[in-house]
Amino acid sequence: MIGSGSNDAGSPRLSRDLALLRGAVRADRVIWLRPYNRTASAAVSRVADAHGDATVDLAGFPSRDRLHPNSYAAVARAIAALPAPPARSAATAAAPPTLSSPSRAPALAGRHVELVTAF
Template sequence: MFECLILGDSTGVGTAQAINARYERHCDVQAAERATAAQVLSWRRPGKRYNTCIFSMGSNDMAGPALAARLAEIRAQFCFNRVIWLLPYARPQAYTVSSVAARFGDETLDLGRFRSRDGVHPLRYGDVAAALLK
């Protein structure tokens, strides 16, 4: 069973809805529209451990060292068997997120693979869910 925590911004919200629609056992979600990495850092940590964590962050932040530091701090607070970062459509932010993922040996899924109307959100979250659940 795919048991996970989805943490982050509106892309995390949409991805969680698509994943949870596919399976009886749902992923837990700590995600909100327009959430920044700084806001995610201020959220209370879940009380349980997860096999998989999907991080969806960076789209609402400026790319650069400050974002990288916040993402690394978030990542360091979580211990999971598998972490997957959703890389934002915006390339500067995607590069920042990717560098943090590489530092921790985590997986990435580039949202740039998926069609988007606004350059921020996937057109079909079901496609993202299917790619994550392979």
């Protein structure tokens, strides 16, 4: 799960930063939370689409501050309702996901990124 873009909606580097973040993630399945801000949501969608990742659009969930949903349980139910990814082979399933290319990390230093989990 990746939730990013909400706090940087106005940043001219948002699309680049999202692409760098996604390029560093090695996982069989990635799900993005699309932010309430429509410009940031579009940037997240472009990166997710480029990698075949699933998304959940937070705009479909009530929010008091248009940054955080009122109910994370509702978001979790939406994530759980996503179609299951294709089955992995036993060899692939045994390898844990990793973040690669540590040299890319400095480009994101100081940016607000929530990498919730990768599986």
